[in-house]
Amino acid sequence: MRAVTERGCCIIFDFRLVFTETVNNFAELMTDLFGNYLCQAVIERCGDDQRVLLLQSLGQRLHLIAMDRQGTRAVQKLAACCKTREQVCDLLVFLLVFSLR
Numbered sequence: 001m002r003a004v005t006e007r008g009c010c011i012i013f014d015f016r017l018v019f020t021e022t023v024n025n026f027a028e029l030m031t032d033l034f035g036n037y038l039c040q041a042v043i044e045r046c047g048d049d050q051r052v053l054l055l056q057s058l059g060q061r062l063h064l065i066a067m068d069r070q071g072t073r074a075v076q077k078l079a080a081c082c083k084t085r086e087q088v089c090d091l092l093v094f095l096l097v098f099s100l101r
Contacts (some may be wrong), residue, residue, distance in 0.1 A: 025056065030070070030074040036070040036071065040074055053088060054078070062095055066095060
């Protein structure tokens with residue numbers, strides 16, 4: 001996986017390692033000024049099983065992330081990358097149900 005920094009530098013890193021190390025802090029990274037770019041790259045490249053794991057780990061916080069200035073971009077990327085019915089249903093439930101509380 002490749003990432004380009006703000007200065008245009010190219011960084012190559014192991015996707016599995018990045019996913020494993022960030023999955024527990026993904027909600028915080030999604031709302032971070034620079035972390036949301038990493039999250040968007042991870043969301044684009046992860047498989048269906050990993051995406052379901054992300055959705056479940058974000059769960060009740062997803063609607064709060066969506067209201068954050070940086071977080072909304074990462075949530076939009078997540079919505080665009082949801083491919084299966086399960087992923088779309090989970091996304092809608094977490095965004096709608098918890099935002100109505």
